[in-house]
Amino acid sequence: MSTDAATAAPATAGTDVKIRLKNLTKTFETKRGPFLALDNLTLDIPTGCFFMIVGPSGCGKTTLLRILAGLETHTSGTVEISKPAGGRPSNSMIFQGDSLFPWMTVWENAAYGLNMRHKPKTEIKDRVGFFLGRTGMTRFADHYPHQLSGGMRQRVSICRAFANDPDILLMDEPFSALDEQNKVLLQEELLKIWEETRKTVLFITHSVDEAVTLGDRIMVMSAHPGRDKATLDVPFERPREVLELRARPEYGEFVYKIWSYLREEVHRARAQDEGSSS
Numbered sequence: 458m459s460t461d462a463a464t465a466a467p468a469t470a471g472t473d474v475k476i477r478l479k480n481l482t483k484t485f486e487t488k489r490g491p492f493l494a495l496d497n498l499t500l501d502i503p504t505g506c507f508f509m510i511v512g513p514s515g516c517g518k519t520t521l522l523r524i525l526a527g528l529e530t531h532t533s534g535t536v537e538i539s540k541p542a543g544g545r546p547s548n549s550m551i552f553q554g555d556s557l558f559p560w561m562t563v564w565e566n567a568a569y570g571l572n573m574r575h576k577p578k579t580e581i582k583d584r585v586g587f588f589l590g591r592t593g594m595t596r597f598a599d600h601y602p603h604q605l606s607g608g609m610r611q612r613v614s615i616c617r618a619f620a621n622d623p624d625i626l627l628m629d630e631p632f633s634a635l636d637e638q639n640k641v642l643l644q645e646e647l648l649k650i651w652e653e654t655r656k657t658v659l660f661i662t663h664s665v666d667e668a669v670t671l672g673d674r675i676m677v678m679s680a681h682p683g684r685d686k687a688t689l690d691v692p693f694e695r696p697r698e699v700l701e702l703r704a705r706p707e708y709g710e711f712v713y714k715i716w717s718y719l720r721e722e723v724h725r726a727r728a729q730d731e732g733s734s735s
């Protein structure tokens with residue numbers, strides 16, 4: 458990991474390590490031969506860290522999240538996830554676009570994970586009620602997903618993920634399909650909920666603004682094969698207010714700094730795409 462020492466330590470991340478990757482490599486076997494997707498990633502993510510991953514299209518961001526979620530195996534190296542006190546590590550994943558069950562109401566969707574784990578009815582009522590309240594969805598509890606806007610559906614996904622009380626939240630571009638106004642509202646709501654829960658979050662985004670607004674730490678990945686090009690601590694205190702933060706000159710400077718790492722990789726990825734299509 459190439460951590461940028463010039464930036465301040467994150468204001469919030471705990472000192473113990475939640476996720477430790479050592480020389481993590483992923484090769485897909487394809488018809489055209491082995492395809493190296495992740496190359497030798499070594500990384501420590503502290504407990505309670507809001508960890509952002511940015512990188513050009515195809516650099517392996519989703520592959521990394523899928524490995525951490527246990528949906529994909531890795532080829533070599535190690536993945537260590539520390540256990541919470543008295544339990545097994547658990548995770549909830551939020552994807553871009555829709556992941557709600559269309560035949561279930563908002564309440565039933567939000568309660569799904571807890572019901573599957575046979576949690577007591579009162580606990581389900583309390584947790585789902587709490588997070589529906591936090592996301593402003595209480596009065597839509599009996600609605601079905603098709604009766605909601607895209608932003609409201611993503612609120613329910615967030616509600617379901619937090620209600621599950623996972624050890625780690627894995628978020629793969631959850632807001633990318635939303636318009637700018639909804640995105641800012643949801644970023645603010647997510648920040649508020651996260652402040653209260655301090656879960657370890659891994660969040661993929663294509664937006665440098667989103668990475669700087671939400672994150673404690675940002676990993677910029679290289680174009681294919683995915684490597685850790687730079688990992689930087691975000692030097693802004695919490696709690697954060699999205700629009701106030703973005704109005705600050707030092708915010709613009711930090712966004713520019715992340716872009717200076719990313720720009721070359723975006724160009725490399727485009728050159729790779731053009732090379733493979735010619």
Ligand SMILES: Nc1ncnc2c1ncn2[C@@H]1O[C@H](COP(=O)(O)OP(=O)(O)OP(=O)(O)O)[C@@H](O)[C@H]1O
Nearest residue numbers: 485486487492494513514515516517518519520521
């Ligand atoms: N099951 C698979 N078999 C073969 N190749 C795969 C498989 N899954 C992913 N890949 C390839 O691995 C690379 C990384 O894919 P991945 O989806 O992780 O990238 P990404 O950074 O999340 O991209 P994007 O930003 O476009 O979502 C891509 O080139 C992709 O085509």
